[in-house]
Amino acid sequence: MVTRIEKIWNEGGTVVNGWLSIPSSITAELVAGQDYDSIVVDLQHGLIDYQTAITMMQAIKAAGGDVTVIARPPWNEPGIIMKCLDAGAWGILCPMINNPEDASAFVGACHYAPKGYRSVGPTRAMSIFGPDYITRANDHVITLAMIETVEAYENVDAIAETPGLSGLYIGPADLGQSLGYGVQLDPTSDNMMAAIERIRDAAKAAGKKVGMHCMMPDYARAMANIGFDFVTLGNDFRMLTAELNARVRSFRES
Amino acid sequence: MVTRIEKIWNEGGTVVNGWLSIPSSITAELVAGQDYDSIVVDLQHGLIDYQTAITMMQAIKAAGGDVTVIARPPWNEPGIIMKCLDAGAWGILCPMINNPEDASAFVGACHYAPKGYRSVGPTRAMSIFGPDYITRANDHVITLAMIETVEAYENVDAIAETPGLSGLYIGPADLGQSLGYGVQLDPTSDNMMAAIERIRDAAKAAGKKVGMHCMMPDYARAMANIGFDFVTLGNDFRMLTAELNARVRSFRES
Amino acid sequence: MVTRIEKIWNEGGTVVNGWLSIPSSITAELVAGQDYDSIVVDLQHGLIDYQTAITMMQAIKAAGGDVTVIARPPWNEPGIIMKCLDAGAWGILCPMINNPEDASAFVGACHYAPKGYRSVGPTRAMSIFGPDYITRANDHVITLAMIETVEAYENVDAIAETPGLSGLYIGPADLGQSLGYGVQLDPTSDNMMAAIERIRDAAKAAGKKVGMHCMMPDYARAMANIGFDFVTLGNDFRMLTAELNARVRSFRES
Amino acid sequence: MVTRIEKIWNEGGTVVNGWLSIPSSITAELVAGQDYDSIVVDLQHGLIDYQTAITMMQAIKAAGGDVTVIARPPWNEPGIIMKCLDAGAWGILCPMINNPEDASAFVGACHYAPKGYRSVGPTRAMSIFGPDYITRANDHVITLAMIETVEAYENVDAIAETPGLSGLYIGPADLGQSLGYGVQLDPTSDNMMAAIERIRDAAKAAGKKVGMHCMMPDYARAMANIGFDFVTLGNDFRMLTAELNARVRSFRES
Amino acid sequence: MVTRIEKIWNEGGTVVNGWLSIPSSITAELVAGQDYDSIVVDLQHGLIDYQTAITMMQAIKAAGGDVTVIARPPWNEPGIIMKCLDAGAWGILCPMINNPEDASAFVGACHYAPKGYRSVGPTRAMSIFGPDYITRANDHVITLAMIETVEAYENVDAIAETPGLSGLYIGPADLGQSLGYGVQLDPTSDNMMAAIERIRDAAKAAGKKVGMHCMMPDYARAMANIGFDFVTLGNDFRMLTAELNARVRSFRES
């Protein structure tokens, strides 16, 4: 089985990624019913824990056959990374990868021996991906390392070269905060753009993919246009807030 | 304690009501953080059951002191109506009230003897509304009867006159379906408008309030302008869908 | 299997009953770890729905082998009564039994044909009570009818005589409200005591048991002393509140 | 959209139905991953409530595109029947339909006006079945009435003729208990077989489908061979018990 | 926004802290409805995991505007510490801080760069504390380090001096066990009192606050009198047990 992400990347396209912060299989199914290529279940800043995340992964699968499920664990910790993979995530987006050691530990947790140290026991994964899951997973599981601190920025080339890593992913809020530029979403300032392009180039130089955390369609399109292979487009929590705000304000001001 | 709904109605204003269909205390708190006057927890068409509804009522209270909580039960059945009131709903919006007998049964379930037959035991309600809850509740609990079938439409005057009933509420989807005009949201056709005004007039003639289920701000404003005392403004499920649709489509078409 | 309630009643003793209003298997196990003879899972005024109630029934069983589990449904409705029995409640305490018809419908819902109309399918009950559950249940399931309205009070003799009914149970809050004496817990006024004794006598005359909803040990003891066969002793929600109140007040005043 | 059940019936085949009693989206997905044509989420004797049932319906959809989801409500009560349909059940299997009035009430609850009195608001159903759900549902929703009491047996012809009813379904445990033959699963006694064939013939005479609740493959095959259009094949709770029993006993005896 | 804890400390007062061990939003709201200044949601020894903890934090907010929410994570692990802060905890009480390195890691996890390494993404925190949360949090989030082992005791001065740490908190059960004095609650023995005062003095010398885990009002008052700035007063699980014990024993002995 080639996942939708792989198919798009094989054709040189850009993956459009949805984002789940609300702990609910109902909103997960609703988001997955849109025309996203992949969806991140966010166990870090999302208000979501593992037990709920499983029902959300089921709901994403319910909404459409081929959307690729990615989980973001709370931290680079093997226990929860492996649990997410066993539960049916096809990829992991790992926060706070600051140096090559972090990256190796992360990639190792996502692969079975001899490539890594992932423990064998893919209860739901084998049930939904088929009996050959264990042999296939090592070659196809997607691993994205978040570059979001000064330390990571300084180590970006070495991180990008980590064997088995699929790509880098920029978290602009943390990155801006850590670089001293302040928290910015959909940033366009010169200093942030320079950093973004630096990270993109490091990924490309290492033959890896690069992703960007975006909020609005125009910004995501601009990122795709400058070579990003993976763009997140908003999240459920902020989108619901935005639409609520707009409607109530519109009524109150009428 | 005078609730926000009562305060607005005492001043001749229109209540702006939010609507919860997603079974989550997170979305409930998010919706309640907007500038709504009241919020309906929908146990009928919403994907919500009683146990989840309690955490949602807590979340609404968490978001702001004085938003009035209303529950819509799945049906005119005393067990669930009383459970919702005990759990802290200050009002009940009851579906499918088709005749004065339905209305009396509904109103009776919301009031303690001798006004009605509500059973005494307001576990959370007394805990949050105070030790005098039992004596105050009978005079202040809000009861809204949904008018949404041909039978209800024909009995609208008698229903409106039910002692203890606070008001009527129009469900345009069901009403249109039942009258043979088809399912319409924010309807503006002549036949629907005639029905809507007929129901409004019946409420007013009986000295009762009247509410309308609306989706968009302009329509809700128009309903307020023609005398509606209570207008719902969208629901969480549809708003999230709308915003998701807009962003993904915008990206895909760019 | 003879349940603890039956054993006590066979020896002429008084059952001491615990009461669960908090929707949690943790508090259920904690309460069941005390020296109660039976425990009511309150799906009416307790903040508890069916799915949670099952885990609470499991927790009661976890805490001790022979405590008898009783469920109070939200209303005299066969669907939820049968679900509670299937889930492992050995008895049902039914609210608002106002006349012999109510009582017959209630008792019928608790017994298999030909005694009643309970549907066969005791999924958890058979699993925990054994393969002969279906044949034994009809003779041993406990059915307690709450007498708590004027109408019930006037029909108390006829209700008590309902074949298959185990006994009557007094809800003093509702009964006082309905009789016009006001809501009283652990009531001692002459008018309430007269009503209480009238109901007790009706039960005894019909050869049935009689229970009383009590809060404090002294009151429960007094009720046992005047012939009550079953006394509830407080509930989890109120006990926790009382102890919290006492400690915080004590500190604040020190 | 033609559901898998309809497709099979249009071709004169027999539907093989799975059955869910365990309240878990994990077991639901596992069962739905087998080669069943339809699956019943049992909210009556299963240990399942509405909120859990939704996640189970999502899990069934996750497991495979075209398995038809059917819900069994706890009782013939419109509130829960409509909630199950709104949540995405394509059919309802209603217990304890004892006479034509029961059957009409049941069928009415499953259809929109003017065919019935189902309330409009298919939150998840429209989201997963498409925007034309409301118009299509009335012609395709499946309604199966359980024949499981003496009264139902005596009224079986009239029940079968109920307009809009899809078919009859035999619950042999209840039927045997009510007819005085005792509780039997996969019954083969002459008296039970006579009753089963009588019900089958009533269904056929009215141009309706007929289903049977079976446990073992051989029995289900035999029922298919004598004309049953729908056979249930075991349930998750009993199958897990059987396999556990077999393995532990085998070890203990070795 | 100045939190209630800060306000009290600015005025030189003692914070009275409640404690949640039961995994339930209902008991959380009940406890928060008492006159506590702050409340700890205990994810370590409490029977509470993250997903439940969120609903409990919502319930605390529902009960009263200004009670400060503190979370105790299971261990000094950045993933769960950051999740608790994102979910709306205003402070963290961290177990098992045994040396300055532990303390620095803990404090760093609670602050954004450049003070620490907390990841930016305060989903619920920003929603409830306002858009300036990120800039304010670094100066106001409360960090309390538990001193409860021999190692910690020996390093107490260095721990207390950790920049950004708000204070020390004594867990007498662990401390007594580790010091070889045995597990004691509300300890008054000379050796325990000497240790307690030693820790208090270390905190004061470093200009930090100091808290004590107490059970009974008199003991908490005594601790406040000898300079403790923060006293916990019992926990929900033990209080409910105590009151249950008292009532059942009183009845059984009457």
Add this chain to the structure above:
Amino acid sequence: MVTRIEKIWNEGGTVVNGWLSIPSSITAELVAGQDYDSIVVDLQHGLIDYQTAITMMQAIKAAGGDVTVIARPPWNEPGIIMKCLDAGAWGILCPMINNPEDASAFVGACHYAPKGYRSVGPTRAMSIFGPDYITRANDHVITLAMIETVEAYENVDAIAETPGLSGLYIGPADLGQSLGYGVQLDPTSDNMMAAIERIRDAAKAAGKKVGMHCMMPDYARAMANIGFDFVTLGNDFRMLTAELNARVRSFRES
């Protein structure tokens, strides 16, 4: 209290262990109702998180008094190990113990000072095991280290000699994968058998127990016959799958 495991081991017998992967208190009670001596709640590869695990531990206790509860944490991480013990697990089966340092950290997390560094606060454990739990636990808690990697295999003697460790447990899937023999369940190949016997002998030489993860009764019996003290016999997820497969296939092929 001597647990069932200890009793069997004291008599030289083999413990038969059940295994829970499905996150449900219902399946937990069902499995525990079989004649198993102990049951593992699998928080690693099972689809189970801590909050659900508690209800499962309660359900195991509900099913029978003396079945020993063991938890498998996701990783060798003290936070979750201690939470499982506090919640009522009597033993811990720890994955991926690769060297003596891992083993010491694991054993230390399971014992109170001075033997280890477990934090004192056994909320449920003390409630169910009695007030002397803290003093008894250190001598009786069961600690099983999983040997499942090349590194562990090479260090097996040193791991086995870890003071306080109860025994070793073989995970054949991981072990085979790591040794390069491939994933095998119930392995019988020469190379796997050699490795299995090597581990068994290391345990015995150190005076420790040894356990094996088995699927089928014959294999488990064979392992018991060659000296294994603890054999797991299947898991809920696979057993349900097997039985479903068998019945559906049998029908489809008939």
